[in-house]
Amino acid sequence: MTVTVSPVFLLNSATGQAEAAELWDAITETQLADYEGEWLPEQFKAVQRLKRAGVERKHWPQSRHWDWRRKTAALQGMLANPGFSVVCGDLTQGMMLVDTTMKRARIDSQKGKNLVYVSFVENAPWNRKELLFDPPRYRGVGSVLMRAAVELSKHEDFKGRIGLHSLPQSNSFYANTCGMTDLGPDQDYQGLRYFEMTPEQAEAFIAKGGRT
Amino acid sequence: MNTGKKTMTLNLTEAEMSVLEDLCAKKDLSKTSLLRQALRLYQLVESRLESGGKLFFEDDKTKEKAEVMIL
Numbered sequence: 001m002t003v004t005v006s007p008v009f010l011l012n013s014a015t016g017q018a019e020a021a022e023l024w025d026a027i028t029e030t031q032l033a034d035y036e037g038e039w040l041p042e043q044f045k046a047v048q049r050l051k052r053a054g055v056e057r058k059h060w061p062q063s064r065h066w067d068w069r070r071k072t073a074a075l076q077g078m079l080a081n082p083g084f085s086v087v088c089g090d091l092t093q094g095m096m097l098v099d100t101t102m103k104r105a106r107i108d109s110q111k112g113k114n115l116v117y118v119s120f121v122e123n124a125p126w127n128r129k130e131l132l133f134d135p136p137r138y139r140g141v142g143s144v145l146m147r148a149a150v151e152l153s154k155h156e157d158f159k160g161r162i163g164l165h166s167l168p169q170s171n172s173f174y175a176n177t178c179g180m181t182d183l184g185p186d187q188d189y190q191g192l193r194y195f196e197m198t199p200e201q202a203e204a205f206i207a208k209g210g211r212t
Numbered sequence: 213m214n215t216g217k218k219t220m221t222l223n224l225t226e227a228e229m230s231v232l233e234d235l236c237a238k239k240d241l242s243k244t245s246l247l248r249q250a251l252r253l254y255q256l257v258e259s260r261l262e263s264g265g266k267l268f269f270e271d272d273k274t275k276e277k278a279e280v281m282i283l
Contacts, residue, residue, distance in 0.1 A: 002216065078259065080252040101252045114239060114249065157245035 001026060008144045010088050013135040021088035021138075023148055027072050027095055031085045034092035035068045039124055046131035053132065061130060062167050063122050068095060071120060081119070084148045086141050094141035096121040098149055105161055106183055107196050115161035115196070116153040121145050130169045142170075146178050150202045160202025165192040179205050222247075 003026045009018040024031075043064060050060050075081040080101035086094040096118060103117035127136040149162045165186060166174050171193055174180045180195040197205065224232065236246050257267060267280040 078252075078256060079248075080256050101249060101256060114241065156248075157241045159240075 001028070003028060008086065010086070010093065010141060010144070011139040013137060013139060019088060019138070021086055021093065021144070023144055024085045024087060025082065025148075027068070027083035027085050027097070030087075031092045031095055032069050032072060034124075035095070038091060042125040043131070046125050046128075046133070049132050061128070061169060066120060066122065068120075068122075071097060082152070084145060086144050088138060092124065093127060093138055094121070094123045094145055096145045096149065098152065100152070100156055100158075103163060105163065105196060106194065107181055107198060110161055110196070110198055113161060114156070114158045115163050116149050116156065116158060118146075118149055118162060118164035121164070142173055143177060147206065150197065150205060153202070159199035160206075161197060161199060162202070163194065163196040165189045165194050167192065171195075179208075 003024050006023045006025075008021050008023045010021045011017075012019040043061075047060055047064060051057075072083060075083075075097065081097060081099055084096045084098070085092055097120045099117040099119050100114075103115060105111055105113045105115050121142070123141045124137075125131050126133050127138050127141055129136050146162070150160045153160050153162050162180075164174070171182070174195040175182050178195075178197065179201050180197045181201070183194045183196060185191045186194045232243055232246065235241075236243055239246060241249070261267065268277045269280060270277045
């Protein structure tokens with residue numbers, strides 16, 4: 001598999017400085033080893049911290065059940081489902097799987113047009129404030145991955161249109177940082193809120209560089 | 213994203229080209245983008261069928277399902 005690596009930057013919370021990182025247009029064995037050897041142990045400890053801090057189970061991250069190796073294996077070789085990852089400090093900081101074929105836009109002005117649907121996107125546990133990593137090690141991972149989805153959408157002639165169902169802890173990120181339209185809870189998708197980005201919103205998101 | 217591409221010549225009948233152009237206009241896609249979409253979809257359907265799946269269309273209002281016969 002040929003992997004294209006693009007330079008990006010993340011904000012290192014410890015130094016307050018931008019740090020050089022890489023956007024890979026794939027999820028490789030390197031990422032899956034990081035997931036199993038680094039993400040999962042940190043995630044277990046984080047869930048334990050949440051429990052001990054008295055946080056109700058319904059507020060624990062719902063992505064804790066995701067199995068990236070299984071997801072990646074199920075979509076291996078499928079042209080419709082490319083993956084992306086962000087690498088910084090020799091570790092995978094985020095991963096994303098998208099669907100370029102099966103979903104269509106729902107916003108009235110774009111209804112029925114093709115878009116890039118973000119099936120799964122996740123930050124490394126140590127970058128997530130809701131897992132009580134405060135401050136998170138790196139900031140900007142989610143924005144880099146959303147930007148990758150927008151660029152893929154433009155590359156596919158979809159004009160920057162993207163869509164996704166958001167886990168509750170990420171609603172604000174998609175609405176405010178990404179500037180996506182909130183189309184409300186989707187009863188056909190576990191009641192998760194559905195967000196969509198129009199071509200105009202995609203341009204605005206690119207122009208502001210992922211800042212809040 | 214991986215942008216290494218190869219070029220091919222495609223021979224279509226007038227009717228096929230007409231359908232391609234109509235779909236491109238309807239979907240606001242270039243011919244290349246539309247054919248790449250078609251290839252992905254074909255691969256997806258083949259993959260699901262090979263693993264024992266069936267392809268259905270469901271009427272959004274009536275929820276009636278109709279199986280698509282793939283020969």
